[in-house]
Each structure stands twice: as structure tokens, then as C-alpha cells.
Amino acid sequence: MTRHVYSCPLRWSDMDAFGHVNNVVFLRYLEEARIDFMFRLAPGDGSTSFTGGSVVARHEIDYLRPLVHRHEPVTVESWVTKIGAASMTIAYEVKDDQQVYVRASTIVVPYNFAEGRPRRISAEERSVLEEYTDRTSDQQATAAVAA
Numbered sequence: 001m002t003r004h005v006y007s008c009p010l011r012w013s014d015m016d017a018f019g020h021v022n023n024v025v026f027l028r029y030l031e032e033a034r035i036d037f038m039f040r041l042a043p044g045d046g047s048t049s050f051t052g053g054s055v056v057a058r059h060e061i062d063y064l065r066p067l068v069h070r071h072e073p074v075t076v077e078s079w080v081t082k083i084g085a086a087s088m089t090i091a092y093e094v095k096d097d098q099q100v101y102v103r104a105s106t107i108v109v110p111y112n113f114a115e116g117r118p119r120r121i122s123a124e125e126r127s128v129l130e131e132y133t134d135r136t137s138d139q140q141a142t143a144a145v146a147a
Contacts, residue, residue, distance in 0.1 A: 001134040004040065004078040006033035008094075010069055020066040026102050027059065030092055033076035034106060037090070041128050049124045057087065058107040067094070067101045074101065080133040083126055086110065086118050091134075 008029050016022040042050040067074065074094055082089040087109045094102040112119040121129070 001079065002132050004033070004037040004132060006036045006076045006078065007073045008032055008076050009073045010067075010071075012069070015069050020068045021101075023061075023063060026061060026063070026094065026104070029074070029076055029094055029102075030059070030061075030104055030106060033078050033092060034090060034108070037078045037132075041125075041132075049122055049128065052119065053111045053113045054108050055111045055118075056106055057109050059104065060106075061102060061104040063102055065099060065101055072096070078132075080129050081105065081135060083121065083129050083133065086120050088121065088129060 010021065014021050014025045014028075038050055038054070074096055077093045077095070078090055080088055081091045087107055090106050090108060092102070092104045092106075093100050094104075110119045110121055110125075111117070
């Protein structure tokens with residue numbers, strides 16, 4: 001299983017009055033990493049895979065520790081934990097070399113904006129997503145919530 005790695009800079013405007021990254025800003029970090037991830041998945045060569053739109057159906061975020069301002073970027077690792085017929089779940093860790101600050105997941109739905117409705121994940125997209133799939137992390141998260 002491969003993880004997508006995105007280097008995310010911290011901006012001065014990301015900080016709140018207490019000097020750490022505001023909780024809402026983490027959604028922006030996840031968005032930046034997810035968009036980078038999806039654009040890198042697009043196979044090119046005339047393929048239409050990953051070229052249409054998508055919408056976010058759900059976010060879940062666990063804030064593990066505060067992230068204070070610094071000049072070094074954080075790393076956002078992304079991978080797939082579930083592939084359905086018309087949705088996928090992407091998991092993330094926002095971290096540096098020493099610690100993990102946030103664990104999160106997003107349910108993404110491929111969307112046909114011209115028709116105004118969700119669309120199914122193609123066989124080619126599923127094949128590419130499988131390379132980034134780790135279902136054990138999704139099962140572990142579910143078990144932790146149930147405990």
C-alpha cells in the first residue's frame with residue numbers, strides 16, 4: 001500500500017489568538033492534500049479517469065495535539081480505506097518527524113456536474129485507487145470508536 005505525501009506550509013493566517021493552527025484550518029490542509037492526491041492519480045494519455053468533479057460527503061477529524069506556528073511545513077499523508085460503487089474514503093495523518101497532530105477521514109463522491117448527480121467509480125479509477133488502499137486502518141478506527 002502506497003501513501004500519498006504532501007508537504008503543507010503553515011501560513012501566519014492559519015494561527016488563532018492562542019498561537020496554534022485553528023481547528024478549521026486543518027480542513028484546508030486536508031483539502032490541499034486531497035486535491036494534490038487526486039490530480040496525481042489522473043493517468044493522462046486521454047483517459048477521463050479522475051478528471052470530473054467530486055464532492056465531499058463527510059469529514060471526521062481527531063485533533064491529537066496542538067500545532068504551533070513554525071517555518072517548516074507539515075506532512076499530510078493520504079491513503080484510501082474504502083472504495084464503494086460511488087464513493088471512496090480517504091484517510092489522513094497531519095504530522096512531522098516527531099508526532100502526529102491530526103488523524104482524519106473524508107468520504108468523497110465522484111460527481112457529474114453537467115448532470116447534477118453522483119457518478120459511479122470507473123474500473124480504471126478503482127484499479128488506481130487500489131494501489132493506495134489500506135483497509136486495516138479503517139477497521140482499526142472503527143474498532144477504536146466502538147471500544
